[in-house]
Amino acid sequence: MMPQDPIRVAIVGTSKRSSYLYAPLLRALPREVKLVSIWGRSEASARALGEQLNLPWYTDLDRLMRETAPQIGVVSVAYAANGEVGLMAVEAGLNVLLETPIAHRLREADAIITAAARRGLKIEVAEQFHRRPLEQIKLKLIESGIFGRVYASFNDFAGHGYHGVSVMRSYIGFGVRPLQVTGSVHDYELASHWSRLAGIHGPRRETQEHALIEFEGGQTGVFHWTSVGYDSPLRWWRSSRFLAEKGMGITTGVGLDVEEHLSLLSPDGEAPLFITLERRWERVDGGALVAMVAHTGDSSLPTLTWENPFRPVPQGHGQQWHDDEIGVAGCLLSLINAVRNGGEPTYGPFQARLDQEITLAMRLSARQGGRPVPLPLDPDLPID
DSSP, X not given: OOOOOOEEEEEEOOSHHIXXXXXXXXXXXXXXXXXXXXXXXXXXXXXXXXXXXXXXXXXXXXXXXHHHOOSEEEEOOOGGGHHHHHHHHHHTTOEEEEOSSSOSSHHHHHHHHHHHHHXXXXXXXXXXXXGSHHHHHHHHHHHHTTTOOEEEEEEEBSXXXXXXXXXXXXXXXXXXXXXXXXXXXXXXXXXXXXXXXXXXXXXXXXXXXXXXEEETTSOEEEEEXXXXXXXXXXXXBOEXXXXXXXXXXXXXXXXXXXXXXXXXXXXXXXXXXXXXXXXXXXXXXEEEEEEEEEEOOOTTSSEEEEEOTTOOSSTTSSOOOXXXXXXXXXXXXXXXXXXXXXXXXXXXXXXXXXXXXXXXHHHHHHHTTSOOEESSOOTTSOOO
């Protein structure tokens, strides 16, 4: 088989992630992609990023398309501009990797999806939480059937909004349809403390969000989050859970320093049988992550392996990415494969839209005094 040329990629937007995340990831995948140009809304920001990356820069997207001929656009803009710039990139003729959420309003998401379908273009969304290595080995174990059917799934402060919803839904299965959402949202005053993200010390106010999601097959999703969950010493817990027919899984930890506790039944049916998760590195003393291996203790499937698709070849000559970078690179690879092979991305715009829809339904339910809100939502509802 003849090697394929790398797919040409433009970064559409000049947010911080453009330079510190997407450009390094793209340049570390030279066999798959070639970064060819930069677009920015303002001349100053486009020029600054283009010169930093030694790439041609543009404020005119049509001109960028004519002169650099990218096939994929990585949309990396300010949070509020996701939907607007995402639609602009698709209308310019780009397959796109969109930031989260796919759009803040469902009607914006629908416009992007419709525009891409009319042009035969692919959309992937940079929802990396369920693509991190620890999540990937859990999902592979669930897919194997060793846990049986998953009955209940929890985002237990693992991530906010659509991120947390995606983790929760991943255990139940992205193909299982949610039916209704019941939400509770409240604001509380907190004692004065350090905010790492804001870089200040003082009193803070948190918004707690809680929801119960009912699914078509009778499964239940439970969502918990606090607005200070990423950087407050008062709210250090980050976890996810699932309860299944033949076992359970729970993540415990502080921040991203977590441990996985996965259990089946002991042969006598009287005690939990814990699965051992092993990280395999390039070398005995470190290097890049090669694989996650689950040692189950179950004779029907004693060992299950998830291989890191970005492990260096040859050994020692590649990136030693941390788990979140591997997750984001997985989003990129999903879109690359869809563009190259003609299939669909593994997560894609409809799943991203649904995760945002559940988030909006939770907040709508809370505003209506906790009344259950059936899905789907009217996409024109004015929900913030």
